[in-house]
Amino acid sequence: MRLGASGDPVHTRALSVAFVARVDRKLDVHGRVLDLRKRGFVPVAGDLQGSGIIHDMRLTGIVDPATGVLEHLAAEQRSVAFEPSPLTGGESCRDPIERVRALGGSRLDASWGRRLGEEIGGPRGCSHLLTLGHLVGSTAAWMLARDRALHGETPTRRPDERVFQRDLVLDGHEPEPGRLQIVAQLADLHRAPAREQAPPMERFAGQLEIRLATELDFPGLVVGRMSAAERRRGPADLAHAPWRDRADVVGPLTGRRLGPGITGELLRALGETAEDRPLLDVLLNLAPAVVQCVAAMIDPAMTRGSLAGLGGLPDSCWMWRRDGVLARVLAAERR
Numbered sequence: 001m002r003l004g005a006s007g008d009p010v011h012t013r014a015l016s017v018a019f020v021a022r023v024d025r026k027l028d029v030h031g032r033v034l035d036l037r038k039r040g041f042v043p044v045a046g047d048l049q050g051s052g053i054i055h056d057m058r059l060t061g062i063v064d065p066a067t068g069v070l071e072h073l074a075a076e077q078r079s080v081a082f083e084p085s086p087l088t089g090g091e092s093c094r095d096p097i098e099r100v101r102a103l104g105g106s107r108l109d110a111s112w113g114r115r116l117g118e119e120i121g122g123p124r125g126c127s128h129l130l131t132l133g134h135l136v137g138s139t140a141a142w143m144l145a146r147d148r149a150l151h152g153e154t155p156t157r158r159p160d161e162r163v164f165q166r167d168l169v170l171d172g173h174e175p176e177p178g179r180l181q182i183v184a185q186l187a188d189l190h191r192a193p194a195r196e197q198a199p200p201m202e203r204f205a206g207q208l209e210i211r212l213a214t215e216l217d218f219p220g221l222v223v224g225r226m227s228a229a230e231r232r233r234g235p236a237d238l239a240h241a242p243w244r245d246r247a248d249v250v251g252p253l254t255g256r257r258l259g260p261g262i263t264g265e266l267l268r269a270l271g272e273t274a275e276d277r278p279l280l281d282v283l284l285n286l287a288p289a290v291v292q293c294v295a296a297m298i299d300p301a302m303t304r305g306s307l308a309g310l311g312g313l314p315d316s317c318w319m320w321r322r323d324g325v326l327a328r329v330l331a332a333e334r335r
């Protein structure tokens with residue numbers, strides 16, 4: 001499947017989740033979300049936010065493969081939208097970051113999403129770390145199941161040996177005024193336990209690739225078309241594994257709006273199909289990526305005279321909570 005992206009580059013969101021073996025036979029997990037704005041500027045929080053890296057946020061933790069428990073989790077926010085300033089009353093995106101630690105001890109199963117929302121969802125945390133946290137949890141569960149199937153219950157690996165990596169990149173383009181195109185590529189790379197200094201391909205256990213392309217109207221964000229395909233390869237069929245068209249999953253999304261409620265619909269449609277979890281992860285990340293693209297597509301002139309600039313949805317995160325400083329500034333401006 002060829003993606004055929006065209007038009008002006010708008011924004012790229014890249015997420016990654018990687019697992020590395022530890023000396024105690026547990027796994028270090030490293031997650032990252034990076035937002036790269038490719039054009040324009042956005043008035044926000046009394047300042048002008050230009051192009052370049054907008055968000056650089058990370059999660060690190062320890063997973064016990066035997067129990068499926070995330071024993072420890074910590075967060076880092078290297079680039080955020082809101083640094084402390086007089087307009088924010090000294091508040092920052094980093095204020096609630098320690099809430100992430102409360103997720104340590106959680107089991108990476110069907111309860112993970114609920115626990116994540118309870119601790120860092122909505123006005124309690126950061127929407128970007130929340131998105132990354134969902135991907136970390138689903139990727140860990142997928143990886144552990146695949147690793148057991150490929151290498152048994154307790155595969156022996158050297159300390160610091162890389163086990164698995166998932167990369168999901170979503171690119172936004174404006175093919176013409178009033179249209180937004182998103183192309184997404186997910187790549188899973190599973191490594192086999194291998195001797196030190198083994199040839200690279202001796203480490204290859206499997207690869208999963210998913211490609212998806214969709215076009216939406218703007219600003220309505222209704223899906224005009226969507227296509228997707230996937231390919232799964234192992235050592236035996238690396239050269240000839242075919243791509244599989246996934247119109248059966250994405251076709252029904254034509255005409256749907258990527259807005260509130262779409263997450264629930266996707267979970268109800270695909271959440272019980274274990275083999276389709278990677279495709280579900282791609283679909284669940286479309287709406288958050290579109291939100292980032294929208295900021296680069298809106299004319300800054302529309303916020304002229306506003307101190308707060310472009311705002312988020314009420315209670316979408318700590319900084320845009322209903323009783324927060326920025327919400328009060330916006331309310332005062334409207335009055």
